[in-house]
Amino acid sequence: MDAVFSSLGDPTRRGILARLSEGALSISELAAPYDMTLMAVSKHVSVLEGAGLVTKEKRGRAAYVHLKAESLRSAATWIAHYHRFWEDGLDALGDVLNRMREDG
Amino acid sequence: MDAVFSSLGDPTRRGILARLSEGALSISELAAPYDMTLMAVSKHVSVLEGAGLVTKEKRGRAAYVHLKAESLRSAATWIAHYHRFWEDGLDALGDVLNRMREDG
DNA sequence: TCGATATTCAACCATACGGTTTACTATCGA
DNA sequence: TCGATAGTAAACCGTATGGTTGAATATCGA
Numbered sequence: 001m002d003a004v005f006s007s008l009g010d011p012t013r014r015g016i017l018a019r020l021s022e023g024a025l026s027i028s029e030l031a032a033p034y035d036m037t038l039m040a041v042s043k044h045v046s047v048l049e050g051a052g053l054v055t056k057e058k059r060g061r062a063a064y065v066h067l068k069a070e071s072l073r074s075a076a077t078w079i080a081h082y083h084r085f086w087e088d089g090l091d092a093l094g095d096v097l098n099r100m101r102e103d104g
Numbered sequence: 105m106d107a108v109f110s111s112l113g114d115p116t117r118r119g120i121l122a123r124l125s126e127g128a129l130s131i132s133e134l135a136a137p138y139d140m141t142l143m144a145v146s147k148h149v150s151v152l153e154g155a156g157l158v159t160k161e162k163r164g165r166a167a168y169v170h171l172k173a174e175s176l177r178s179a180a181t182w183i184a185h186y187h188r189f190w191e192d193g194l195d196a197l198g199d200v201l202n203r204m205r206e207d208g
Numbered sequence: 209t210c211g212a213t214a215t216t217c218a219a220c221c222a223t224a225c226g227g228t229t230t231a232c233t234a235t236c237g238a
Numbered sequence: 239t240c241g242a243t244a245g246t247a248a249a250c251c252g253t254a255t256g257g258t259t260g261a262a263t264a265t266c267g268a
């Protein structure tokens with residue numbers, strides 16, 4: 001899980017995942033919008049691959065990258081565990097608002 | 105959000121958050137179970153504080169650390185966006201299992 | 209076949225990170 | 239008051255990270 005969370009700590013990598021959610025893209029296609037080397041993007045993809053968040057499918061000379069978001073699930077589960085810590089806050093706010101409505 | 109995800113990329117810090125979910129603890133209390141310096145733990149707490157995941161309340165010479173999980177919400181929302189990418193997989197698995205049951 | 213395209217390998221650089229140690233400040237308790 | 243306790247500050251160390259460059263490899267298209 002370390003690898004998953006660490007991977008998500010970089011905005012470029014989150015951007016890559018976001019774009020992959022619309023379909024697989026090659027490394028160069030992924031790199032196009034960024035003001036950095038193709039190599040840099042390739043490394044980011046490798047990091048994501050290491051975290052199990054994407055897979056690379058070599059097709060000819062191109063390497064297509066596919067989203068594989070199952071790995072996000074453990075992260076989501078971990079975070080979900082803390083859900084009540086912000087929901088409680090919302091509930092408290094809701095209570096206040098309700099009381100204001102009743103009193104007013 | 106970078107800071108939130110990066111913070112969660114370290115198991116010590118996730119452990120700290122987990123223990124804080126049962127109530128506030130001082131730095132030394134947090135440090136006790138770990139085989140590392142008090143200073144190291146203090147730094148981890150600072151990282152979590154920087155990500156908005158905890159707050160420090162100085163009480164006498166002790167510093168009590170409180171969980172402040174609202175910051176996890178944005179992370180949870182981001183991840184939730186990809187939910188279908190693993191749910192689809194589960195649905196597909198469910199279909200296969202159903203078909204097996206019908207055929208058998 | 210040959211040049212262009214797509215990617216990776218390898219080396220390198222600057223900075224950040226996880227950790228330590230030592231020294232310091234501040235508070236508690238006897 | 240004085241020693242013990244709680245924490246921070248500052249400097250340091252080894253390694254990881256995000257990035258670069260230049261050369262190498264493999265495939266496509268004419």
